[in-house]
Amino acid sequence: MDCAQLDRFFQESSGFRLCKDPKKADLIVFKGCSVNQEKEDLSCQIVKVLESSKRPDAEILVTGCVAKIRPDLAYDGREFTDLVDQINRLSRLEDEQNLEANFPYPEFWQDPDGVLDHRTHSQLISKYCHRNPEAPLLRTFPKLHGILIKLLAKYRRLIDKELLVSRRTFCIKVCSGCMGNCSYCAIKLARGRIKSKPLDAVEREFKQGLDQGYKDFALVGTDLGDYGKDLGLDLMDLLEKLVAYEAHFTLRLRNVNPRWLIPSASLLCELLKTGKIGYILSPVESGSNKVLDRMKRDYRIEDYIDAVRKIRRAYPALILKTQIMVGFPGETDEDFRESRDLFKLGLFNYVDVYAFTKRPRTKASRLDGDVPDKIVTKRYRKLLFRSFFRLPLNRRLAFCRLKRR
Ligand code: SF4
Structure with missing residues (x-):
């Protein structure tokens, strides 16, 4: 979402002209992600691709979490030092004036100029297969591989339609950082x-x-549920203010931690009845209390399920998305089954699945009970099939049946 700020910053404040083709740009600003090893690897790979395809005199600035976690990618030139400072300031939410944002939302695989090559695109497959991007299919049948990637990208865009923010979404970054301590x-x-x-x-x-004239708004933060805690406020104070506006609009709440959702469910239900909150992303991470404890998530799964049930009843049309991690150290078959059973409750419209990877300097990277790679991949694929194919397809079919009636 910081891309929103960067986009506005370059368009309005600094006299730069936006150049859509990285091969022609004087300056390439890349916002990378380091949330897990897969994203970090992808970010590094994209930096390499950009480096090899840019003009020889052009500069690349790498920003976002990846720049802090991988300082070797950080920009060490002189010419743009002021700019780097300003960009970092934007990321740290210190300059409110520059944090207004509506923006194009770039997806890696929506690369109109083909700068990011075939190998980078193949990450799309690796993401959904949890495999090495240099897959045998790419080496043996590159054409077939290419067709498959295009089909998957189309399918993904179709199922993501109601999730992704677009140029018609007005994004407001309301907070950065969090009060959590997830291991x-x-x-x-x-x-x-x-x-x-x-x-x-x-x-x-x-x-x-x-x-x-915007009607679609996204409130964005590292953890929206912690909004206002440093100011003696609560996210509910903000939501009450916004839904009270007499206008036709929908709010999307991106990244609401269950720590907030559980105690706030009843009040939130009242606001949901206004129909002005249309989408909530609330990452549950695991269906097992034992794993949640080791993750230091600070809630019980049964409380989360109760809260989500209440919310569903209050506003059945709400689009509710969650996120599940597989392969956390010590995750047993039984723990995994408990995560899988969350799908059966029919509470979520979408579930993102990802595999645990050790992040440097985190407590979890030192935990014992590593789950063997083979088992992680097996679990990942099992949930993936449900999240990427079964859940959205069932949803589409149900929607088509409704339309026919
Ligand atoms: S709530 Fe947990 S997972 Fe989310 S940003 Fe904070 S520490 Fe990380």
């Missing part, structure tokens, strides 16, 4: 403790979006 998390190391934007500043941006 596997590297984002916390990069982002630090919660820093919230004052309520009136968020409201000002929201009004600006309404005045510009």
Whole structure:
């Protein structure tokens, strides 16, 4: 989401002209992700691709969590030092004025100029297969591999339609950092403790979006559930303010931790009845209390399920997405079954699945009970099939049946 700020920053504040083709740009700013090993590897690979395809005199600035976690990627030239400072300041949420944002949301595989080559695109397959990107299929049948990637990319865009923010979404970054202490998390190391934007500043941006005719708003933060804790406020204070606006709009809440969702469910249900909150992403991570404890997530799975049930009943049309990690150290077959059973409850419209990877300097990287790779892959694929194919397809079919009636 920081891309939003960068986009606005370059368009409005610094006199740069946006160049869509990285091969022609004077300066390439790449915002990388380091949430897990897969994303970090992909970020590094993209930096390499950009380095090899850029003009010889062009510069690359790498920003985002990956720049902090992988300082070897950091920019060490002189010419753009001020700019790097400003960009870092944007990421740290210190300059409110520059945090207004509506923006194009770039997806790696939506690469109109083909700068990111076949191997980078093959990460799409590796993401869904949890395999080495240099897959045998790529080496033996590159054409078939290419067709498969295109089909998967199309399918993904189809199922992601209602999830992705677009140019028609007005994004407001409301906070950065969090109050959590999750044992596997590297984002916390990069982002630090919660820093919230004052309520009136968020409201000002929201009004600006309404005045510009936006109807789709996304509230964004490292952990939205912790919004306001540093200011003596709560996310509920912000939501109450925004839904009270007499206008036709929908809010998306991206990344609401169960720690907030559970105690706030009843109040949230009242707000949901207004129909103005259309989407919530709340990452549960595991269906097993034992694993949640080791992850230091600070909630019980039964409380989370109760809260989500309440929310579903209050507003059945809500799009609810969660996230599940497989292969956390010490995860047994029984723990995995408990995560898998979450799918059966029919509470979520979408579930993102990802595999645990050791992040440097995290507590989880020192935990015992490593799950063998083979088992992680098996578990990952099992959940993947449900999350990537079964759940969205069932949903689409149900939607088509409804339309026919
Ligand atoms: S809530 Fe946990 S997973 Fe989320 S950013 Fe904070 S420490 Fe990381």
